[in-house]
Amino acid sequence: MEYNKENEELINNDIQDTSNDKVLNKKDLNKMVWRSLLLQSSFNYERMQGGGWTYSIIPGLKKIHKNKKDLSNALQDHMQFFNTHPFLITFIQGVILAMEENKEKRETIRGIKVALMGPLGGIGDALFWLTLLPITGGIAASLSSEGNVAGPLLFLIAFNIVHFGLRFFLMHYGYGMGTKAISMLKEGTKKVSRAASIVGLTVVGALVASYINLRLDWTIQAGEIPVDIQGEVIDAIMPGLLPLLYTVFCYWLLKKGKSPLALIGMTIVVGLAGSLLGIM
Template sequence: MAFNDDDKKMADKSAQRMEQALATSKVAADTYIDQTEAAPLTKGEINRMAFRSLALQASFNYERMQAGGWLYTILPMLRKIHKNPEDLKNSMHMHMEFINVHPFDVTFLSGLVLAMERGKENISTIRAVKVALMGPLGGIGDALFWLTLLPICAGIGASLALEGSLFGPILFLLMFNIAHFGLRFGLAHYGYNAGTSALPLLKANTKRISHAASIVGMTVIGALVASYVRLSTTLTIDAGQAHVALQTDVFDKLMPNLLPLGFTLLVYSLMKRNFSPVKLIGLTVVFGVVGKLIGFL
């Protein structure tokens, strides 16, 4: 059956209408139906969001990482912002997508996202901000908390505990959590109040912040190695009537705490080769016991 020119024109028009309908539906799915700006969130609601962020990793999985905990963190605020059920559904659907961010500074991102949700930004824009900030916030969080704050607090607490003070672990928990919760709640308010204006500042200073925190953290870890890793040898070298103690006459004169440094670097290199921490702890215990029994440690 042959088609005439009129049939072809009608078919082309139908195809154009379908394309326009598809394009319109995509735009509609990316924008909220109710474009009215929601009422501002109160300080209590932002604090509630920061408190709920403690459960960020409660439903952690390898498909969507922290998505369940992320949605739980901001869900009451989303219900306040989106009065239209379809808008709420689309927002929740988007926030159940993959997300992986540091659990301590996540409140900065959740505050910023809630500010964008309140302003009824496009869903694709909010998604893009989440994806763009996951990496920088993860790097800053690791450098600030794991490489800086934790070693400093643990070092102070451990030094008191080694002297027999029961206040050592208590001081460690107090110092770490005062800084942790102060930043968690403070970043929630800062992220919400700053909104998207904080993005250029964060992106411009991410490397500087991470680099500075890494330097401080590495310095603290180096001091902890010298203070708390104890390793010395009792071996001596007899040359005629001369007796040379390897530890005091050789190693200590080359560099104090040379053996602890060498052992720490050995453990680090094994970790880089995917040795599990449990195996390394076991090897350390065996090495110490055997070395003491044989008499060279």
């Protein structure tokens, strides 16, 4: 019960200190670029980068939210599930910090954050893991294979010029863009937060279908015929059915007042049981 009460507060919170002066300077933003290097420092399967994301913007949040209740609300909000490409995170930092600074509604900030993280994850994979890394690695490998020490040096220099260049550029670009977007959307914060929630929920729906890996590896003999439960039964009813059901079940348990820790325990039991029975 306790748990849900806290969250009701988080949903309906009003910002107590609404002064929206510009408090962040270039130095603050650069500091948070360095912090972004620890985005995955508390990576886990439940929230993924949530903890590291919060860590990365703490100096900004502290400067923006002088009111302790506001700071606490912001921190709790940012501790939620977060996952994106680690090189593009500074763009989201910039946008979100501009919004926090302007004391936008929590609902709007949340929606925009979720809406940005999903697509940037996919774009980052394509740009860096599938393009930058193979190119720099491939060129370096051809040098190294002749015993040339320039291979690894060139690799590190080329890779990190792009890497760190983007990190710093995207932070300031994101912050500038966030500031501009806010001034454009001044009218009707309610409508803006509704729009942000629509995009956010659409992306969350997509994430539920793509991020949760819950499939049965279970074949039963129906007479002579082997039936693949996942492929021939569950997927035929609806692909992604199990991830959806499990998420809804967890949601329902949270509403019932169960703690997330209990849900983690339950999930570990499910995983171990599925593994022992050989059906997962």
